[in-house]
Amino acid sequence: MQVQVARIGKPHGIRGEVTALVLTDAPDSRFAVGTEFVVEPAKLGTLTVRSSRWNKDILLLGFEGTNTRNDAELLRGATLFFESDDDEDDDAWYEHELLNLEVRVGTQKVGKVIGLRTQAVQDLLLVEDNEGDEVLVPFVDEIVPEVNIEEGYVLLTPPAGLFTVNKETTASDESGEAADIADSEGKPE
Numbered sequence: 001m002q003v004q005v006a007r008i009g010k011p012h013g014i015r016g017e018v019t020a021l022v023l024t025d026a027p028d029s030r031f032a033v034g035t036e037f038v039v040e041p042a043k044l045g046t047l048t049v050r051s052s053r054w055n056k057d058i059l060l061l062g063f064e065g066t067n068t069r070n071d072a073e074l075l076r077g078a079t080l081f082f083e084s085d086d087d088e089d090d091d092a093w094y095e096h097e098l099l100n101l102e103v104r105v106g107t108q109k110v111g112k113v114i115g116l117r118t119q120a121v122q123d124l125l126l127v128e129d130n131e132g133d134e135v136l137v138p139f140v141d142e143i144v145p146e147v148n149i150e151e152g153y154v155l156l157t158p159p160a161g162l163f164t165v166n167k168e169t170t171a172s173d174e175s176g177e178a179a180d181i182a183d184s185e186g187k188p189e
Helices: 069-073 171-175
Strands: 002-012 017-022 036-040 046-055 058-063 079-083 102-105 108-117 124-129 134-138 146-148 153-156
Touching: 002 036, 002 058, 002 069, 108 134
Parallel strands: 102 153
Antiparallel strands: 002 017, 002 079, 017 058, 036 046, 036 079, 046 058, 102 108, 108 124, 124 134, 146 153
8 A cells, every 4th residue: 555654845954855744653763764655746757865864844955866956856745655555553543544534423424524634632534524624623532433445435423613713704694684682773772
């Protein structure tokens, strides 16, 4: 199985290094010198790590054959994958497996998965709801009890307000016509 481990960002410096958005929890071992990655888009072939170092919180990677800033610019936006035989963890999913899965609450479709943000404390599912708004859902067992890749859905048991708490006010709220809050002259009752 191919596992996505990074997305290449902008070039860094003039020696062909690039920034990398790390999508793995073991970056030091995953990006060791000599590691070879399958690259998407496929036209870029494979990439072999020449150098790997941290600059503050940003991983900088150099690849064999990428020696100038112009070479590095050609890699911008590429995605790095590696081959894995590791199917030990049944409760682990990778972003590419979750993308476009239907999001359900009970039997009702409430949106689709558009991404995964890996965080130090907990991961977050990025869900596009039925109105096209983005909702961040904590990827924990209590809220996401079931992920069914084969049938193409994620089941949620969201707390009240998860899909509405950050929504904009409705047009009637903006007009100030909240009858239970103010009388006809706009004074509180």
